[in-house]
Amino acid sequence: MASEPELPKKALQDLMQLASRMAELHKQLESKGVFVGERDLLECDNCTLMEDVMMDGHLVTYFRPAALADFHLPLQGQAPADLGLHFEKLEENHFACPVCGKRIKLDPEASLDNWGTADE
Ligand SMILES: [Zn+2]
DSSP, X not given: OOOOOOOOHHXXXXXXXXXXXXXXXXXXXXXXXXXXXXXOOOBOTTTOEEEEEOTTSBEEEEXXXXXXXXXXXXXXXXXXXXXXXXXXXXXXXXXXXXXXXXXXXXXXXXXXXXXXXXXX
């Protein structure tokens, strides 16, 4: 068996190229309305506009259906029609609701802790 070769410069360069290509792809996907999962989905607690991701990865927005308003549950079955609205990114982790203008702050630290748990 041959000894393990060191990672050659060429491989590192390939890796760097791949990383920048992936960043490009991310941008392209985002510009086509695909949610690349770099942040939590947004929801406005003022007017209930919320983001959701469709099966094909497209980011959509709609008002939280009244039946789900009291329970922060994921939608089952068919989602309401996409309103085509987008939360405006103001700065890192700060967004503005396109309907009522409310500022929403995402806490990137809390996102994983809150995953799938209910607030009591
Ligand atoms: Zn709003």
